[in-house]
Amino acid sequence: MSTYPQQIRELMDRSMRILLLAHHNPDGDTLGCLLALGHYLAPGRQVTMVCADPVPDLYKFLPGWDRVLTNQEALALPGEYQLAIAVDASDLGRLGTGGEELLARCHRVASIDHHATGEAFGDPAWIDPEAAATGELVYELLLGAITPEIATALYTAIVTDCGSFRYANTTARTLAIASKLVEAGADPHGIATVVFETRSLASLRLLEQALATLQVTDDGKLGWMDLTEEMFQKAQADDTQGEGFVNYVRMIRGVRIAILFRENSQKVRVSFRSQDLDVGKLAASFGGGGHMRASGCELPLPLATAKEKVLATAQSFIEGGHGGT
Numbered sequence: 001m002s003t004y005p006q007q008i009r010e011l012m013d014r015s016m017r018i019l020l021l022a023h024h025n026p027d028g029d030t031l032g033c034l035l036a037l038g039h040y041l042a043p044g045r046q047v048t049m050v051c052a053d054p055v056p057d058l059y060k061f062l063p064g065w066d067r068v069l070t071n072q073e074a075l076a077l078p079g080e081y082q083l084a085i086a087v088d089a090s091d092l093g094r095l096g097t098g099g100e101e102l103l104a105r106c107h108r109v110a111s112i113d114h115h116a117t118g119e120a121f122g123d124p125a126w127i128d129p130e131a132a133a134t135g136e137l138v139y140e141l142l143l144g145a146i147t148p149e150i151a152t153a154l155y156t157a158i159v160t161d162c163g164s165f166r167y168a169n170t171t172a173r174t175l176a177i178a179s180k181l182v183e184a185g186a187d188p189h190g191i192a193t194v195v196f197e198t199r200s201l202a203s204l205r206l207l208e209q210a211l212a213t214l215q216v217t218d219d220g221k222l223g224w225m226d227l228t229e230e231m232f233q234k235a236q237a238d239d240t241q242g243e244g245f246v247n248y249v250r251m252i253r254g255v256r257i258a259i260l261f262r263e264n265s266q267k268v269r270v271s272f273r274s275q276d277l278d279v280g281k282l283a284a285s286f287g288g289g290g291h292m293r294a295s296g297c298e299l300p301l302p303l304a305t306a307k308e309k310v311l312a313t314a315q316s317f318i319e320g321g322h323g324g325t
């Protein structure tokens, strides 16, 4: 039995001013955990919730989202914190610009995460790669003190990271915790409608353009798609609206590695997905990270060069049979 939750509970009990940190380019897991902890700790304490990037529109149904500050906004506030808790961030870089500066103001830093890759930080650093979402760990931490707001936040954390319980990371524990959260007031249909069944027109216009670039190798085992800055402009889509597009490539029968290349000013953000290969290792070979079936990296290269490099490596990765389990 892990002692990490107990250690973090003791730290929370002793701390009056607490900083909670999500990772940059936030997803449902990191935001759900941030807000769940925020709701849990708020009574009787001064809690500051931060994320390097603004909360995407998609997650603005989560109770308390409007109290999340950017790292820069928090840096403008005076004072120190007795405790920082980072959620779902596999290394310090994931906290984004200003993240480390904020941690320098905290007497103690704890981390709760489920990524197997990355240079862990924090004391304690509670990392459980068996968890489908960091939300499972935060659930365990809160010992059943689950209000409807917390239930909504944690259910969203879990359901997004396990793709509605469809991904390989879904376990009996994932489902058992989700069940408890529904009992505590989370609305599975309402959350699924907002998170999975609702898209802006701009987002579909963006997808239309991205799908037009879809390619697979002759053997059909490697598939990829591009998202360029020009497409975003044409679709009038914002930065967050390409989320999840890589899954369309992953869906193609026979594709073992699916890649999305996202052009982003002078860099290319690369997302990897696989049904059966360890793409965490593939991303790590480019200095990135993530999980076995979902990972990513960032290359400071023009799109064409980044593609050439990544596709060649992915191709030999498939041929080398880097199966993992």
Ligand SMILES: [Mn+2]
Pocket (backbone or CB within 6 Å): 029, 030, 088, 114, 132, 133, 134, 161
């Ligand atoms: Mn996560």
